Amino acid sequence: MLKEKSLLMIPGPTPIPPQVVAAMTQPMINHRGEVFVSLFKEVSTSLQRLFRTEQPVYVFPGAGSGGWEAALVNTLEPGEIVLIVTIGDFGDRWVKVAGALGYTVERLTYEPGQAAQPADLAERLAANPAIRAVAFQHNETSTGVTNDVRALAATAREYGALVLVDSVSGLGALPLEMDAWGLDVVLTGAQKALMCPPGLSVIAFSERARERAFACKTPRFFWDIKAAHNGYLKHQTPYTPAVTEWYALQAALRLIEAEGVENGWKRHALMGAMARAGVKAMGLQLLATDEAYASNSVTAVVAPIEPKILRKVARDGFGVQLAGGQAKLEATIFRIGHLGYVTPNDVILALAATEMALAKAGYPVEVGAGVKAAMQVWLENA
Amino acid sequence: MLKEKSLLMIPGPTPIPPQVVAAMTQPMINHRGEVFVSLFKEVSTSLQRLFRTEQPVYVFPGAGSGGWEAALVNTLEPGEIVLIVTIGDFGDRWVKVAGALGYTVERLTYEPGQAAQPADLAERLAANPAIRAVAFQHNETSTGVTNDVRALAATAREYGALVLVDSVSGLGALPLEMDAWGLDVVLTGAQKALMCPPGLSVIAFSERARERAFACKTPRFFWDIKAAHNGYLKHQTPYTPAVTEWYALQAALRLIEAEGVENGWKRHALMGAMARAGVKAMGLQLLATDEAYASNSVTAVVAPIEPKILRKVARDGFGVQLAGGQAKLEATIFRIGHLGYVTPNDVILALAATEMALAKAGYPVEVGAGVKAAMQVWLENA
Numbered sequence A, B: 001m002l003k004e005k006s007l008l009m010i011p012g013p014t015p016i017p018p019q020v021v022a023a024m025t026q027p028m029i030n031h032r033g034e035v036f037v038s039l040f041k042e043v044s045t046s047l048q049r050l051f052r053t054e055q056p057v058y059v060f061p062g063a064g065s066g067g068w069e070a071a072l073v074n075t076l077e078p079g080e081i082v083l084i085v086t087i088g089d090f091g092d093r094w095v096k097v098a099g100a101l102g103y104t105v106e107r108l109t110y111e112p113g114q115a116a117q118p119a120d121l122a123e124r125l126a127a128n129p130a131i132r133a134v135a136f137q138h139n140e141t142s143t144g145v146t147n148d149v150r151a152l153a154a155t156a157r158e159y160g161a162l163v164l165v166d167s168v169s170g171l172g173a174l175p176l177e178m179d180a181w182g183l184d185v186v187l188t189g190a191q192k193a194l195m196c197p198p199g200l201s202v203i204a205f206s207e208r209a210r211e212r213a214f215a216c217k218t219p220r221f222f223w224d225i226k227a228a229h230n231g232y233l234k235h236q237t238p239y240t241p242a243v244t245e246w247y248a249l250q251a252a253l254r255l256i257e258a259e260g261v262e263n264g265w266k267r268h269a270l271m272g273a274m275a276r277a278g279v280k281a282m283g284l285q286l287l288a289t290d291e292a293y294a295s296n297s298v299t300a301v302v303a304p305i306e307p308k309i310l311r312k313v314a315r316d317g318f319g320v321q322l323a324g325g326q327a328k329l330e331a332t333i334f335r336i337g338h339l340g341y342v343t344p345n346d347v348i349l350a351l352a353a354t355e356m357a358l359a360k361a362g363y364p365v366e367v368g369a370g371v372k373a374a375m376q377v378w379l380e381n382a
Helices: A018-023 A034-051 A064-073 A089-100 A118-127 A149-158 A207-215 A225-232 A243-259 A261-281 A307-318 A344-360 A369-381 B018-023 B034-051 B064-073 B089-100 B118-127 B149-158 B207-215 B225-232 B243-259 B261-281 B307-318 B344-360 B369-381
Strands: A057-061 A081-086 A104-109 A131-137 A162-166 A185-189 A200-205 A298-302 A333-337 B057-061 B081-086 B104-109 B131-137 B162-166 B185-189 B200-205 B298-302 B333-337
Touching (some): A018 A243, A034 A200, A034 A243, A057 A225, A064 A089, A064 A200, A081 A089, A081 A118, A089 A104, A104 A118, A118 A149, A131 A149, A149 A162, A162 A207, A200 A207, A207 A225, A243 A261, A261 A298, A307 A344, A333 A344, A344 B369, A369 B344, A369 B369, B018 B243, B034 B057, B034 B200, B034 B243, B064 B131, B064 B162, B064 B200, B081 B089, B089 B104, B089 B131, B118 B149, B131 B149, B149 B162, B200 B225, B207 B225, B243 B261, B261 B369
Parallel strands (some): A081 A104, A131 A162, A162 A185, B131 B162, B162 B185
Antiparallel strands (some): A185 A200, B057 B200, B185 B200, B298 B333
């Protein structure tokens, strides 16, 4: 019944506000004309406020994965060493990207559910002073764990390494202060807390990272920050921008500014707390080994039944799309995405669907217990 | 936070599916051209399936209230008597319309919460054989009570009276069989279970009612069914149709047909049962005196606190818009609308918001009890 009204509770792509949909119905424009320049200016300054940076934020047609490449090819010379901290599947993927690009990769790897520890990072950096950059996820979407970006960045800087941060499922949802925390590259995509359809790669470089980019000899074209920056100075992009996505981003950023960036963080913190309270009240276990690092944009849960069955019943029977696990976690976890154009009410429905799907599948769950716990968390914060 | 994502749970206007929104972005067309003729044909035949009639269904730019006028001025000569059965505010309004138009009105009135009884109707018709038509609501939106249309219609026909039915908050949500039940006029609006924006009055006439319309001497122009019918035969409207609303209606009817009319009735029955179970589990009282007549499109509840406060907290604090009471019920009830583009998940959220708003306002409610009861009803029917 009304299957197309199914609630999308995966950690991206996330639901799109009607204002963003409406923005995308605007007629096409000359991407080298005055209208685009004005769009460029508004979006760029709004992104700076969101990234918490005085530096330019570049918008590429692409995806988060393109940001990984841009971060590397603009800051590292061929053959240089990057230490990639991986706490899950997206960390592993960044390792593959760096390898494909010919860089020497060191890995600092954690078990799924764990967050990276600055002490481990310091040890690795002390052992190899040739490491030029440290790369890690702000929020590991595959495990529902948030790294302590500030502490990791401080450690990396102590050893003179550049700090490359993938904040695809973090930026806009979780606190991040690019300039104050000394981050060199911060990248995200359009389809997470930015509430837009997929199709954009959004990247900011610190001043020293940009200087490195201007000097860097690594062969590159599409992801060249030098070209992006030279275009930026003229309020232009180096090649055809995804105009309609820019309109979407403009509309989304207006909503984000209307809510207030900090209020957005608070909303996501509330949703994370509700999801965790609900899951625990159902007697289920979080994948995050230490709840202090549990993500406020996606909650990963150890599945008490085959996750594919749970998700199918939740979707077909109760109208909520939950996410599965990735890679080696495919058979063991499910995830509740709660970032972007999502409210505490959506978390209630995700928990209700989880409970009803478990009950329907014969798993002994006290129907209503998780929802009740989440409602209580909301009430305490309302 | 994200106030514009507030869930609209009032008994109309109801939420609009994205497919309907998209349909309304189509370019304007010549309303006398071939494209409109094809739109007219599709919408008309689909409406016949929804009204369960072989007779034409006429679409006017207007509102449900216009249907009241159309029903009267086309079937009653000046000065003739209509018996209006009123079980709430919308019945009272139809009485006023009939009075304004100069008809002689008899009233059969019930207390709010009660449904009309065929025996009472028979008594009134027996007492006055001059009554030409009986008019009543299929579903009284103001009290959340559904009349037994079939039984009332059978009684009216027994006494030779025309049967005029306002199904504004019924059609598409609650079972109605225009031809099989012998209904003479059935009217609705676009903004209820038809899932469109307000702006249309949709009306069907039985063959005998249409014959009456062709003979009727009551002065009329806009609501003249003779003109509408003559246009209908040429797949046209007598004056400019609301083209974009027709596109919306086309998209909505496609969704209705995709779900299946009976499946839509079942969905509304489930939502009604969930709402009632939830409300009772909270210890609250339905306005409907006999639950057998409680509406599956809107649930009216005796408010345990000032309804304005309850609704304000539910809306501002918990993102759900509940409806208040109308006219003399304003200070005593609140209503949960659950018709149209609404799912059982939306009912869960309406109940959650009600519970949290009551708790927040200091009323002793066991938070989660109502939601749990509703989830159990869904599970039993899933």
